[in-house]
Amino acid sequence: MNNLVILLTGTITPNSLFNLTIKDPETRQQQYEDALNFYIKSTKYKIIFAENSGARLENFPNMPERIEYLSFNSQSIEPDRGKAFKEMEIIDFVFQNSKFLRETEALVKITGRLKVLNVNKLSQKFLELTRKTPNLIYGYPYRLNNMDARCFYFTKDFWPYLKDKGKNINVNYNFELSLWDAAHEYRKFNEKNYISINPPPRIKGLSGTFGKKYRHNILFHYGRIIRSLLNNIW
Numbered sequence: 001m002n003n004l005v006i007l008l009t010g011t012i013t014p015n016s017l018f019n020l021t022i023k024d025p026e027t028r029q030q031q032y033e034d035a036l037n038f039y040i041k042s043t044k045y046k047i048i049f050a051e052n053s054g055a056r057l058e059n060f061p062n063m064p065e066r067i068e069y070l071s072f073n074s075q076s077i078e079p080d081r082g083k084a085f086k087e088m089e090i091i092d093f094v095f096q097n098s099k100f101l102r103e104t105e106a107l108v109k110i111t112g113r114l115k116v117l118n119v120n121k122l123s124q125k126f127l128e129l130t131r132k133t134p135n136l137i138y139g140y141p142y143r144l145n146n147m148d149a150r151c152f153y154f155t156k157d158f159w160p161y162l163k164d165k166g167k168n169i170n171v172n173y174n175f176e177l178s179l180w181d182a183a184h185e186y187r188k189f190n191e192k193n194y195i196s197i198n199p200p201p202r203i204k205g206l207s208g209t210f211g212k213k214y215r216h217n218i219l220f221h222y223g224r225i226i227r228s229l230l231n232n233i234w
Helices: 025-042 083-097 119-132 156-166 175-187 218-231
Strands: 005-010 046-051 067-071 106-111 136-139 151-155 193-196
Touching (some): 005 083, 025 046, 025 119, 046 083, 067 083, 083 175, 119 136, 119 151, 151 156, 175 193
Parallel strands (some): 005 106, 046 067, 136 193
Antiparallel strands (some): 106 151, 136 151
């Protein structure tokens, strides 16, 4: 279980409002707490919860052997480059400051308000793959040039590629595009690989952009699996 850590990214008090529907800090904090409790109960992995609004996290579960909390104040940017750019800042902060991350070889980045219902199955598959391919990104390309940024796995050597592409994120070049481009760049080097998540992440929660519930029922999930196999877009 020490070969993988769950990274939950969060912003309790939003510092970027572009394309953001869920803005109330109390609502957002409750969603983060619910998701965190889900991963505590449903998995055995260590968890990093990192947020960028300098929030006080006393009400969150106190489990230092299992959960590491990181919080900092991200400054507003003009013009606003969107929440994806802010999320990239969070990941960078984690790489610079996390004790848990220094002790592991790989992580799964998950948008902190969301529950990945099949996280254990995906994690087991990822760890099996890394035994044969120790340098790996494991993500879900849901359409051409777009990779699902809500949940993706990677060994730590992928981070410089994602960080480099993330510097270009703005309101017209989002996380999904930068993740796709970084994976392609990473794949050019020997012994570095990309493998598509199959089955796709089964996600429960609300979209931060549209405020709508994600469709996570089992029939919809199998529909995504079939579409993924038919499209073969990577």
